Amino acid sequence: MRRPPIIVMILQAILLFECVTAVLSGRPLQVFIPGLTLAISFAPYLFEKAVGIRLPSSFIVAIVVFVFATLFLGEVEDFYNKYWWWDTLLHFSSALSFGVIAFLFIFMLFEGDRYAAPPWAIGLLSACVALSIGAIWEIFEYAMDQFFGTNMQKSGLPDTMKDIIVDTLGAIISGTAGAVYLKGRHAGGIWLVYDSFLRKNRKLYRKFRRRPIDE
DSSP: OOOOOHHHHHHHHHHHHHHHHHHHTTOGGGGHHHHHHHHHTTHHHHHHHHHTOOOOHHHHHHHHHHHIIIIIIIIISOHHHHOTTHHHHHHHHHHHHHHHHHHHHHHHHTTTOTTSSOHHHHHHHHHHHHHHHHHHHHHHHHHHHHHHOOOSSTTSHHHHHHHHHHHHHHHHHHHHHHHHHHTTOOOSTHHHHHHHHHHHTGGGOTTOOSSOTTO
Protein backbone atom coordinates (compact mmCIF):
# COMPACT_ATOMS: atom_id res chain seq x y z
CA MET A 1 0.00 0.00 0.00
CA ARG A 2 1.42 3.36 -1.00
CA ARG A 3 2.11 6.05 1.57
CA PRO A 4 -0.95 8.19 2.40
CA PRO A 5 -0.85 11.97 1.80
CA ILE A 6 0.27 14.10 4.77
CA ILE A 7 -3.26 15.37 5.45
CA VAL A 8 -4.59 11.81 5.62
CA MET A 9 -1.83 10.74 8.02
CA ILE A 10 -2.59 13.72 10.29
CA LEU A 11 -6.28 12.83 10.42
CA GLN A 12 -5.47 9.18 11.06
CA ALA A 13 -3.18 10.22 13.94
CA ILE A 14 -6.00 12.31 15.45
CA LEU A 15 -8.41 9.39 15.20
CA LEU A 16 -5.92 6.95 16.70
CA PHE A 17 -5.28 9.38 19.58
CA GLU A 18 -9.04 9.62 20.21
CA CYS A 19 -9.35 5.83 20.29
CA VAL A 20 -6.46 5.40 22.72
CA THR A 21 -7.71 8.23 24.94
CA ALA A 22 -11.21 6.73 25.09
CA VAL A 23 -9.84 3.31 26.08
CA LEU A 24 -7.47 4.68 28.75
CA SER A 25 -10.22 6.86 30.25
CA GLY A 26 -12.61 3.93 30.54
CA ARG A 27 -14.96 5.00 27.73
CA PRO A 28 -14.85 1.97 25.41
CA LEU A 29 -18.17 2.82 23.75
CA GLN A 30 -16.70 6.10 22.53
CA VAL A 31 -14.06 4.21 20.57
CA PHE A 32 -16.57 3.06 17.95
CA ILE A 33 -16.98 6.16 15.77
CA PRO A 34 -13.29 7.25 15.78
CA GLY A 35 -12.33 3.61 15.19
CA LEU A 36 -14.81 3.23 12.35
CA THR A 37 -13.61 6.49 10.78
CA LEU A 38 -10.00 5.33 11.06
CA ALA A 39 -10.84 2.01 9.42
CA ILE A 40 -12.69 3.73 6.55
CA SER A 41 -9.66 5.97 5.93
CA PHE A 42 -7.84 2.90 4.60
CA ALA A 43 -10.73 1.88 2.33
CA PRO A 44 -9.53 3.84 -0.77
CA TYR A 45 -6.32 1.81 -0.85
CA LEU A 46 -8.20 -1.47 -0.53
CA PHE A 47 -10.52 -0.29 -3.31
CA GLU A 48 -7.56 0.42 -5.58
CA LYS A 49 -6.16 -3.05 -5.01
CA ALA A 50 -9.54 -4.78 -5.45
CA VAL A 51 -10.65 -3.15 -8.72
CA GLY A 52 -7.34 -2.12 -10.30
CA ILE A 53 -8.08 1.60 -10.43
CA ARG A 54 -5.52 4.19 -9.36
CA LEU A 55 -6.93 7.03 -7.29
CA PRO A 56 -5.18 10.42 -7.41
CA SER A 57 -4.03 11.75 -4.04
CA SER A 58 -6.67 14.48 -4.26
CA PHE A 59 -9.37 11.80 -4.42
CA ILE A 60 -8.04 10.03 -1.35
CA VAL A 61 -7.75 13.26 0.62
CA ALA A 62 -11.29 14.27 -0.33
CA ILE A 63 -12.72 10.88 0.70
CA VAL A 64 -10.95 10.80 4.06
CA VAL A 65 -11.72 14.44 4.87
CA PHE A 66 -15.40 13.90 4.03
CA VAL A 67 -15.67 10.79 6.23
CA PHE A 68 -13.80 12.60 9.02
CA ALA A 69 -16.13 15.59 8.76
CA THR A 70 -19.25 13.42 8.63
CA LEU A 71 -18.59 10.81 11.31
CA PHE A 72 -16.02 12.28 13.68
CA LEU A 73 -16.68 16.01 13.56
CA GLY A 74 -20.40 15.62 12.90
CA GLU A 75 -21.18 12.95 15.49
CA VAL A 76 -18.38 12.98 18.08
CA GLU A 77 -17.72 16.73 18.10
CA ASP A 78 -21.44 17.47 17.53
CA PHE A 79 -20.85 19.83 14.59
CA TYR A 80 -24.36 19.08 13.28
CA ASN A 81 -25.86 20.87 16.28
CA LYS A 82 -23.11 23.44 16.80
CA TYR A 83 -23.19 24.74 13.22
CA TRP A 84 -26.50 24.87 11.34
CA TRP A 85 -24.73 24.90 7.97
CA TRP A 86 -22.59 21.78 8.59
CA ASP A 87 -25.14 19.28 7.28
CA THR A 88 -25.89 21.49 4.26
CA LEU A 89 -22.19 21.78 3.41
CA LEU A 90 -21.71 18.02 3.57
CA HIS A 91 -24.78 17.31 1.43
CA PHE A 92 -23.60 19.75 -1.23
CA SER A 93 -20.05 18.40 -1.29
CA SER A 94 -21.26 14.78 -1.38
CA ALA A 95 -23.62 15.47 -4.31
CA LEU A 96 -20.82 17.27 -6.14
CA SER A 97 -18.41 14.39 -5.47
CA PHE A 98 -20.84 11.66 -6.47
CA GLY A 99 -21.55 13.55 -9.69
CA VAL A 100 -17.82 13.68 -10.48
CA ILE A 101 -17.40 9.97 -9.71
CA ALA A 102 -20.48 9.09 -11.77
CA PHE A 103 -19.12 11.05 -14.74
CA LEU A 104 -15.75 9.33 -14.58
CA PHE A 105 -17.26 5.84 -14.43
CA ILE A 106 -19.84 6.52 -17.15
CA PHE A 107 -17.08 7.95 -19.35
CA MET A 108 -15.05 4.85 -18.55
CA LEU A 109 -17.79 2.67 -20.04
CA PHE A 110 -17.16 4.44 -23.36
CA GLU A 111 -13.38 3.95 -22.91
CA GLY A 112 -12.94 7.71 -22.98
CA ASP A 113 -14.62 8.20 -26.37
CA ARG A 114 -16.05 11.72 -26.15
CA TYR A 115 -18.05 11.11 -29.33
CA ALA A 116 -19.86 7.98 -28.10
CA ALA A 117 -22.72 10.08 -26.71
CA PRO A 118 -23.63 13.78 -26.64
CA PRO A 119 -21.80 15.61 -23.81
CA TRP A 120 -25.09 16.88 -22.40
CA ALA A 121 -26.40 13.29 -22.15
CA ILE A 122 -23.39 12.06 -20.17
CA GLY A 123 -23.54 15.15 -17.96
CA LEU A 124 -27.28 14.65 -17.35
CA LEU A 125 -26.80 10.98 -16.52
CA SER A 126 -24.01 11.85 -14.09
CA ALA A 127 -26.24 14.39 -12.36
CA CYS A 128 -29.08 11.85 -12.15
CA VAL A 129 -26.81 9.28 -10.50
CA ALA A 130 -25.66 11.83 -7.91
CA LEU A 131 -29.23 12.92 -7.21
CA SER A 132 -30.39 9.30 -6.93
CA ILE A 133 -27.76 8.60 -4.28
CA GLY A 134 -28.95 11.65 -2.37
CA ALA A 135 -32.55 10.44 -2.55
CA ILE A 136 -31.58 6.96 -1.34
CA TRP A 137 -29.81 8.56 1.63
CA GLU A 138 -32.97 10.48 2.54
CA ILE A 139 -34.92 7.20 2.46
CA PHE A 140 -32.27 5.71 4.75
CA GLU A 141 -32.64 8.62 7.20
CA TYR A 142 -36.42 8.23 7.20
CA ALA A 143 -36.17 4.47 7.81
CA MET A 144 -33.71 4.94 10.69
CA ASP A 145 -36.02 7.48 12.36
CA GLN A 146 -39.09 5.29 11.89
CA PHE A 147 -37.67 1.93 12.95
CA PHE A 148 -34.89 2.82 15.39
CA GLY A 149 -36.11 6.09 16.90
CA THR A 150 -33.15 8.17 15.73
CA ASN A 151 -33.38 11.83 14.77
CA MET A 152 -31.53 11.87 11.46
CA GLN A 153 -34.19 13.97 9.72
CA LYS A 154 -34.17 16.50 12.57
CA SER A 155 -36.98 18.88 11.50
CA GLY A 156 -38.60 16.23 9.32
CA LEU A 157 -39.90 17.26 5.91
CA PRO A 158 -38.19 20.70 5.88
CA ASP A 159 -34.82 19.03 6.54
CA THR A 160 -35.44 16.43 3.82
CA MET A 161 -36.47 19.03 1.24
CA LYS A 162 -33.48 21.26 2.10
CA ASP A 163 -31.14 18.31 1.64
CA ILE A 164 -32.70 17.34 -1.70
CA ILE A 165 -32.49 20.92 -2.97
CA VAL A 166 -28.81 21.13 -1.98
CA ASP A 167 -28.17 17.70 -3.53
CA THR A 168 -29.81 18.88 -6.76
CA LEU A 169 -27.60 21.96 -6.90
CA GLY A 170 -24.43 19.91 -6.40
CA ALA A 171 -25.56 17.34 -8.98
CA ILE A 172 -26.32 20.02 -11.58
CA ILE A 173 -22.91 21.66 -11.10
CA SER A 174 -21.02 18.37 -11.42
CA GLY A 175 -23.10 17.25 -14.43
CA THR A 176 -22.56 20.58 -16.18
CA ALA A 177 -18.82 20.42 -15.44
CA GLY A 178 -18.67 16.96 -17.02
CA ALA A 179 -20.48 18.11 -20.16
CA VAL A 180 -18.19 21.14 -20.49
CA TYR A 181 -15.15 18.91 -20.04
CA LEU A 182 -16.26 16.71 -22.93
CA LYS A 183 -16.53 19.83 -25.06
CA GLY A 184 -12.81 20.35 -24.48
CA ARG A 185 -13.27 23.64 -22.66
CA HIS A 186 -11.85 23.65 -19.14
CA ALA A 187 -9.45 25.72 -17.10
CA GLY A 188 -9.21 24.27 -13.61
CA GLY A 189 -11.28 23.26 -10.60
CA ILE A 190 -13.27 20.06 -11.14
CA TRP A 191 -11.71 19.68 -14.59
CA LEU A 192 -8.28 19.21 -13.02
CA VAL A 193 -9.78 16.33 -11.03
CA TYR A 194 -10.95 14.72 -14.28
CA ASP A 195 -7.52 15.17 -15.84
CA SER A 196 -5.68 13.69 -12.87
CA PHE A 197 -7.95 10.61 -12.76
CA LEU A 198 -7.66 10.01 -16.50
CA ARG A 199 -3.87 10.29 -16.37
CA LYS A 200 -3.73 7.72 -13.57
CA ASN A 201 -5.98 5.30 -15.48
CA ARG A 202 -5.11 5.76 -19.15
CA LYS A 203 -5.71 2.09 -19.95
CA LEU A 204 -9.36 2.51 -19.01
CA TYR A 205 -9.80 5.52 -21.30
CA ARG A 206 -8.06 4.26 -24.44
CA LYS A 207 -10.15 6.35 -26.84
CA PHE A 208 -9.73 9.61 -24.97
CA ARG A 209 -8.52 12.62 -26.96
CA ARG A 210 -7.84 15.83 -25.13
CA ARG A 211 -9.53 18.08 -27.70
CA PRO A 212 -12.42 17.47 -30.08
CA ILE A 213 -11.42 17.04 -33.74
CA ASP A 214 -13.25 20.19 -34.80
CA GLU A 215 -11.29 22.46 -32.44
